[in-house]
Amino acid sequence: MMPIVPTTLVRITRVYLLTALAYLVLTLALSILAAASGTSLLPALDANLFWYIGVLGWVSLPVMGAFYQFFPTLQGEDLHAEKLTFLQYGLINLGILGILGSLLIGNRNGLGLFTTIYALGAFLLAFILLGRNTIPSKVTLSIRFFMAAVVYLLAGVTILTLNNLGLASLGRPVVSHLLLIGWAVMAVFGAQYIMLPMLQLKTLAWESLAKVQFFVANLGVIGLAWGFVRGGTPFIAGGGAVVFLACVLFVAVIWRSVTTGPSRLPKLDISVKFFLAGDAHLVLVSLLGIVVALLSINLSTVHMHLALIGVLTNVIIGAMYHILPFLVWWETYAGKVGLEQVPLLKELFNESFANFSFYAWNISLWVMIAGFLFAQYYVVAIAGVVELILAAILLGQMLNLVARRKSGSTSNQPKGGAMNLNASGGN
Secondary structure, three states: OOOOEOOOOOHHHHHHHHHHHHHHHHHHHHHHHHHHHOOOOOOOOOHHHHHHHHHHHHHHHHHHHHHHHHHHHHOOOOOOOHHHHHHHHHHHHHHHHHHHHHHHHOOHHHHHHHHHHHHHHHHHHHHHHHHHOOOHHHOOHHHHHHHHHHHHHHHHHHHHHHHHOOOOOOOHHHHHHHHHHHHHHHHHHHHHHHHHHHHOOOOOOOHHHHHHHHHHHHHHHHHHHHHHHHHOHHHHHHHHHHHHHHHHHHHHHHHHHHHOOOOOOOOOOHHHHHHHHHHHHHHHHHHHHHHHHHHOOOOHHHHHHHHHHHHHHHHHHHHHHHHHHHHHHHHHHHHHOOOOOOOOHHHHOOHHHHHHHHHHHHHHHHHHHHHHHOOOHHHHHHHHHHHHHHHHHHHHHHHHHHHOOOOOHHHHOOOOOOEOHHHHOOO
16 A cells, blocks of 8 residues: 655645645635625625635635645655745745735735735645755656646736735636646645545545546636636636536446445445545536536536535535544554554544534535525624534644644654555554
């Protein structure tokens, strides 16, 4: 099985994941306030707040943190230029918080300045990953997806920066689709091709189809971007159709991988449950995008929330339920294997809450969608409160998990090679 964790762990990964959870709580709080303002109970809230914090914060930070672990690991190397990762983390967060403050006080110049700072952080990420940690001879299928995702991140934040500086007016849709599909969903494709079969003790099926899906997905993203910039509705709908095809191919590969061969686990891993829910929403979101483009139906809010919460939040939470516990397990217990009893990964978090939150999260999402469809904003706010509580509990659990690391436990790490995730007593 493919090695997943190198000899040394990347410290910045867990910092990124925990910070991302804080942005999830903030994103949901802003969403609730926006819904409440729709009931005339509160003054209208700038809708840009939800977009910026959700896309640039909650969605982007987990991808960045995970990439710092995946890039070197999948190529059998330790991370180079690790000291720069903390500078990059600082630029990204300074940019996000500055954008938030600028929007709250209505400072357009500040918005342009802090978007530029965020863009500098994105370009530094690209330098670290593509310039210092990409070995051409060791580029796997997943790394190809990740490399493409980084390129789309740079394209998206560059356009956003030019827009906010008043140097261009290409519109929000092209930025949203470059960042959500090109950056985040391409990362999801690459990550799930590794993690989902592995977590179910399977191997990736139809790998040749997965390679084809890589090119189909890129063609769709480029077609969509061109459509929003200049091509108009035919290109938008056509690009959306190609993205939909890529999503269907992806789900086919994943489903085949999960269902092929004997089941060596009694049930689905909790991370896999979240992944599959996100994948189902992904197909729906891509199909809905085509409908919106062709019929000019005003479902953009539903489309955005299904993408941010139904697709990306499901997948990110699913990944966190494995990545963070494993990082803590490796640092704290890996060196004690064979010397004393060590816990399984699933024993490092509350598995019962994780299973409950899976259903509560997805039910509340659809309650929220119903509220948007019928303009019942108090229903949206109630669903948002449920999600906010779930997110806050998850953040608390993960903070407590990381706090359990014993000082100096890194000295217990085994030396001399990599190990795969399931070799450590996983779910």
